[in-house]
Amino acid sequence: MHPLDAATKLETSGDRSRGATSDAYWNFTGPFGGATAATLLKAAMDHPARQNLPLAMTINYCAPVAKGAFDLHVAEKRTNRSTQHFAVEMKQGSDTIITSTLVFAARPEGFLHTPGAMPKVRQPEEIEAPKATAPLAWIGRFDMRFASGFPSMRKDDAAPLGSPRTEVWMRDNPSRRMDFLSLMNMSDAFFARPFHVLGRLIQVGTVSMTTYFHCDEADLAEVGDDYVLGVADASVFAKGYADQAAWLWSRSGKLLATSQQILYFRDKPFVPGGKK
Amino acid sequence: MHPLDAATKLETSGDRSRGATSDAYWNFTGPFGGATAATLLKAAMDHPARQNLPLAMTINYCAPVAKGAFDLHVAEKRTNRSTQHFAVEMKQGSDTIITSTLVFAARPEGFLHTPGAMPKVRQPEEIEAPKATAPLAWIGRFDMRFASGFPSMRKDDAAPLGSPRTEVWMRDNPSRRMDFLSLMNMSDAFFARPFHVLGRLIQVGTVSMTTYFHCDEADLAEVGDDYVLGVADASVFAKGYADQAAWLWSRSGKLLATSQQILYFRDKPFVPGGKK
Numbered sequence: 142m143h144p145l146d147a148a149t150k151l152e153t154s155g156d157r158s159r160g161a162t163s164d165a166y167w168n169f170t171g172p173f174g175g176a177t178a179a180t181l182l183k184a185a186m187d188h189p190a191r192q193n194l195p196l197a198m199t200i201n202y203c204a205p206v207a208k209g210a211f212d213l214h215v216a217e218k219r220t221n222r223s224t225q226h227f228a229v230e231m232k233q234g235s236d237t238i239i240t241s242t243l244v245f246a247a248r249p250e251g252f253l254h255t256p257g258a259m260p261k262v263r264q265p266e267e268i269e270a271p272k273a274t275a276p277l278a279w280i281g282r283f284d285m286r287f288a289s290g291f292p293s294m295r296k297d298d299a300a301p302l303g304s305p306r307t308e309v310w311m312r313d314n315p316s317r318r319m320d321f322l323s324l325m326n327m328s329d330a331f332f333a334r335p336f337h338v339l340g341r342l343i344q345v346g347t348v349s350m351t352t353y354f355h356c357d358e359a360d361l362a363e364v365g366d367d368y369v370l371g372v373a374d375a376s377v378f379a380k381g382y383a384d385q386a387a388w389l390w391s392r393s394g395k396l397l398a399t400s401q402q403i404l405y406f407r408d409k410p411f412v413p414g415g416k417k
Numbered sequence: 418m419h420p421l422d423a424a425t426k427l428e429t430s431g432d433r434s435r436g437a438t439s440d441a442y443w444n445f446t447g448p449f450g451g452a453t454a455a456t457l458l459k460a461a462m463d464h465p466a467r468q469n470l471p472l473a474m475t476i477n478y479c480a481p482v483a484k485g486a487f488d489l490h491v492a493e494k495r496t497n498r499s500t501q502h503f504a505v506e507m508k509q510g511s512d513t514i515i516t517s518t519l520v521f522a523a524r525p526e527g528f529l530h531t532p533g534a535m536p537k538v539r540q541p542e543e544i545e546a547p548k549a550t551a552p553l554a555w556i557g558r559f560d561m562r563f564a565s566g567f568p569s570m571r572k573d574d575a576a577p578l579g580s581p582r583t584e585v586w587m588r589d590n591p592s593r594r595m596d597f598l599s600l601m602n603m604s605d606a607f608f609a610r611p612f613h614v615l616g617r618l619i620q621v622g623t624v625s626m627t628t629y630f631h632c633d634e635a636d637l638a639e640v641g642d643d644y645v646l647g648v649a650d651a652s653v654f655a656k657g658y659a660d661q662a663a664w665l666w667s668r669s670g671k672l673l674a675t676s677q678q679i680l681y682f683r684d685k686p687f688v689p690g691g692k693k
Contacts, residue, residue, distance in 0.1 A: 196658060197625040197679050199475040201518050203495035203502045218506075219479035219513045224624060224681070226479045226516060228504075230494075237495045240502060240518050242477050244625055244679075248656035252684050254614060256581050257652030305532050338530060348500060349473040349520055351627045353679045355655045376533030376664065377672045379631045380524035382472060384675050386662065388652065396653045399660050401677050403473050403520075403629045405500070408528050 143317045144282055145326060148172070149180045151187065151213065158184045158213040162206055166279045169411065171206040173279035174347050175329030177239065179322040181229045184213040185243045186321070192225050194358070195321045196246040199351040204238050206231070211238065223247040248357045259390045262288035265310035265368045283330050286310040286368065292332050295340030305334045305375035305385075316366040321354065324361070324369075327389060328352040328400035331373040334385050335406040338378060342411050348382070350402035356395065364391050381407060419593045420558055421602060424448070425456045427463065427489065434460045434489040438482055442555045445687065447482040449555035450623050451605030453515065455598040457505045460489040461519045462597070468501050470634070471597045472522040475627040480514050482507070487514065499523040524633045535666045538564035541586035541644045559606050562586040562644065568608050571616030581610045581651035581661075592642040597630065600637070600645075603665060604628040604676035607649040610661050611682040614654060618687050624658070626678035632671065640667050657683060 142150075148163035166176040178200045185191060211231050218226040224246045231239035268286035290307030311327055333345040370390040375383055387400040418426075424439035442452040454476045461467060487509050494502040500522045507515035544562035566583030587603055609621040646666040651659055663676040 197477075199518060199625070199627060201473075201494075201502055201520060203500075204497065218477075218516050221480065224479075226477055226513070228516060237502070240494050240504060242475060242516050242518060242625075244477060246624070246658065246681075248658070251657060252615070252654055252682075253656075254578060254654040255652065256614070256650075256654075302530060338532070339528070348522070349475070349518075349627075349629075351475060351625075351677065353625075353658075353660055353677075355653050355658070355660070357656060374532075376531065376675055377631045378528055378530040378532075379672070380529075380633060381527060382522065382524070382629075382631070384629055384631070386677075396655070399652055399677075401627065401629075401662075401675075405522075406528075 143315065145176065145179065145313060145317060145323060148176045149183045149322055151184055153187050156215045158215065159210060160213065161210045162208050164278060166282055168277055168279050174202060174350065175326040177206060178329060178350065179326040181213060181231065181239065181241050182243065182325045183322055184215050184229050185227045188215050188217065188227065190217050190220065191245060192220065193245045193247045195243065195354045197244040197351065197353050198241060198325065199349065200239060200241040201349045202239060202347055204236060206238050207233055255396055257388065257396055259370065259394050260308050260372060262308050262370065268310065282314055284312050284314040290337065292337045293340060300340065303337045303340050305338050307331060307337065307373045309371050310368040311371050312366060312368045318366055319361045319364040324354065324389060324398050325352055327369065327371065328387060328398055331371060331385065331387060333404055334373065334375040335378060335383050335404065339408060344407040344409050344411050346405045347402050348405050350400065352398055352400040354398050356397045360391065360395055360397060363393065367392055369397060381405060419591065421452065421455065421589060421593060421599060424452045425459045425598055427460055429463055432491045434491065435486060436489065437486045438484050440554060442558055444553055444555050450478055450626065451602040453482060454605060454626065455602040457489060457507065457515065457517050458519065458601045459598055460491050460505050461503045464491050464493065464503065466493050466496065467521060468496065469521045469523045471519065471630045473520040473627065473629050474517060474601065475625065476515060476517040477625045478515060478623055480512060482514055483509055531672055533664065533672055535646065535670050536584050536648060538584050538646065544586065558590055560588050560590040566613065568613045569616060576616065579613045579616050581614050583607060583613065583649045585647050586644040587647050588642060588644045594642055595637045595640040600630065600665060600674050601628055603645065603647065604663060604674055607647060607661065607663060609680055610649065610651040611654065611659050611680065615684060620683040620685050620687055622681045623678050624681050626676065628674055628676040630674050632673045636667065636671055636673060639669065643668055645673060657681060
């Protein structure tokens with residue numbers, strides 16, 4: 142079984158699902174947030190009342206996910222003719238760990254227009270994988286080829302700040318046929334923008350992330366197990382929080398998803414297990 | 418009482434608040450979504466357990482808000498040392514009309530960096546208000562000065578598509594001291610991008626919107642009742658939905674908020690009361 146399928150595996154009974162964290166996606170203090178988002182998305186997709194395709198998902202990381210089992214509570218909030226709203230919460234014991242809202246929608250063909258421009262970058266086959274990677278399991282779950290914006294550490298505070306922009310070809314490692322779970326997972330697979338700008342490993346954590354899907358199953362089938370081009374950027378770092386905007390493009394130029402998140406950061410050395 | 422204060426007025430008892438729609442913010446089929454978002458934000462801010470400042474809010478418009486009274490259910494989901502999570506739902510009778518999640522956070526001073534660039538545009542005093550406005554009450558609740566991207570109607574399908582980008586100075590009308598409610602309200606105060614691109618009045622509606630706040634009360638006090646510069650853009654129109662990204666800048670160059678939304682659109686003439 143592919144690690145992403147193992148990480149998102151659930152035992153479902155009615156509105157409740159039970160799963161467990163995956164060491165294969167371990168991050169600093171808990172599982173990688175993208176895999177957690179994919180798991181909650183799967184819980185909603187598996188709901189017997191679910192109709193149509195994922196359109197939007199917001200996930201709020203309320204507390205670190207502890208290693209081990211978790212419960213997901215899926216609530217169907219509203220079903221219309223072509224849109225449907227769910228909320229999914231993760232609990233560990235009586236603690237609320239994650240809240241999320243999801244929208245599903247019918248996606249008719251029709252007017253198609255992409256004013257956002259896919260960056261012209263080298264093809265992934267022309268780019269080597271990074272030689273050094275951090276010893277975090279989740280990073281190994283992606284084959285990343287940086288066309289621009291690989292994070293570099295600053296020697297000292299006199300060095301200029303780094304750019305918040307990254308262009309990186311990504312696919313699952315091992316490769317896996319693209320689906321909504323993988324796309325949700327990838328929408329969080331950018332290194333934290335504060336690392337890129339400040340050029341040091343500081344305390345960071347995503348607090349809330351929203352992903353919009355602009356594709357249907359035929360678009361995903363067209364991607365297959367090919368790379369997608371991820372572009373990430375940021376507008377502001379202020380009062381302990383930074384934003385991130387991201388775009389995920391198929392190689393053929395379809396904008397599959399857009400995503401945004403707000404991250405906590407403190408310009409202090411990373412301390413495992415630190416609480417916000 | 419200012420129309421925004423009247424629209425967001427609530428009678429609160431414990432975790433429940435009761436309010437009513439405001440004709441002063443009426444849109445095509447219900448109240449303007451920005452004012453509704455501000456009302457749910459107020460319900461969470463008024464909660465006795467609320468700590469610190471708004472950081473992030475996601476609102477899902479599940480169904481049209483009917484004219485009249487509504488109930489808001491506020492749930493405190495998790496309180497950490499410096500972050501706090503709420504969910505607020507709007508009900509009319511037993512129907513779920515809106516779901517939302519909100520994050521509040523302490524905002525310490527520290528590293529400040531704004532790689533996003535505020536556009537250089539004419540000052541609002543150099544720009545006249547639009548001569549023609551649609552006969553919708555909510556539009557009159559804003560004093561808008563378009564520096565670029567005022568929507569223009571296309572004569573026919575042979576005419577080139579419009580740009581999705583708008584730069585518009587905005588303030589409340591009548592003017593009002595800026596606060597988080599006003600900022601939330603304004604983050605939705607852009608005309609729907611599909612109008613701008615397709616150049617005709619078609620069926621549109623925001624399905625989900627997320628706003629991140631990058632400011633504290635001192636920043637808002639500095640704005641006072643001055644204009645803020647709103648910038649809106651879009652990356653994609655596909656399969657019946659379009660995205661929108663927005664930035665709200667103070668005149669002095671502080672990025673007060675960023676916002677994104679996904680909108681339903683159908684290239685059909687607008688029909689009042691249409692259901693998604």
